[in-house]
Amino acid sequence: MGCSSSQLLDAETLEEYQDCTFFTKREIIHVFERYRQLGGKSLEDSLAMNQVLDLVELKENPFKERICLVFSQFTDGEKKGHISFEDFLDMMSVFSEGATRDVKASYAFRIYDFDGDGYLDKKDLMDTIECLCGKDGLSEYERELVADKILEEADLDGDHRLSYVEFEHVISRAPDFVNTFRIRI
CATH class of the missing domain: 1.10.238.10 (EF-hand)
Incomplete structure (x- = not known):
């Protein structure tokens, strides 16, 4: 028993x-x-x-x-x-509905930071894109183009990588982020 x-x-x-x-x-x-x-x-x-x-x-x-x-x-x-x-x-x-946008953003950043250095660089972005699209979804060249475009739009300080603050700024412009970053229990 x-x-x-x-x-x-x-x-x-x-x-x-x-x-x-x-x-x-x-x-x-x-x-x-x-x-x-x-x-x-x-x-x-x-x-x-x-x-x-x-x-x-x-x-x-x-x-x-x-x-x-x-x-x-x-x-x-x-x-x-x-x-x-x-x-x-x-x-x-x-991942629950009750978690705040800030908490979800913090963990999303850590999940996308594949090398764990506290920044999302081009390689992290390409790995993220590969996860989203699958290995056969986009060519390496296409993933590179997308990563470059993300950095061009979101890298506010010009260091060719996204800090958490820059990532948070991107997330703040994505109203559906909280809804897509959850698991129902």
């Missing part, structure tokens, strides 16, 4: 998670159920990336591996690629 999710998540823990996410207690319990369905048995377990990639909401997302990596950053390189329940909850919270 297994324990129900509400028995594994005591009231104090639920309160703490509610304070640091965009979820209600009921939604947190639902997210924990999803986590358990993927293979997590307790709050102390972590899931391998391939288990998280089985999440229906991520299966068709072209950034699914980048999303997993961004939400599984650990300081002790051993667990890289594994996601704890708290990381999973953070991921689901950021």
Whole structure:
């Protein structure tokens, strides 16, 4: 006989998670159920990336591996690629309807920053375009043209890369961004 999710998540823990996410207690319990369905048995377990990639909401997302990596950053390189329940909850919270535009933009920037240097340079933009269009969607030359056009339009300081502030400026002109950057739970 297994324990129900509400028995594994005591009231104090639920309160703490509610304070640091965009979820209600009921939604947190639902997210924990999803986590358990993927293979997590307790709050102390972590899931391998391939288990998280089985999440229906991520299966068709072209950034699914980048999303997993961004939400599984650990300081002790051993667990890289594994996601704890708290990381999973953070991921689901950021992609929830309740998350703010600023939070979504911050994580989108990290997802698109393939080399992790804190900027979106031409290579990051080309990788982003490749994820969106697929390897056969656009030629390298076409991806390069699109990346150059993005930099021409959005690189306000002329350093041939986008800072987070420049990225945020682009996002502020895209009213549908918040609606496209979400997962329904």
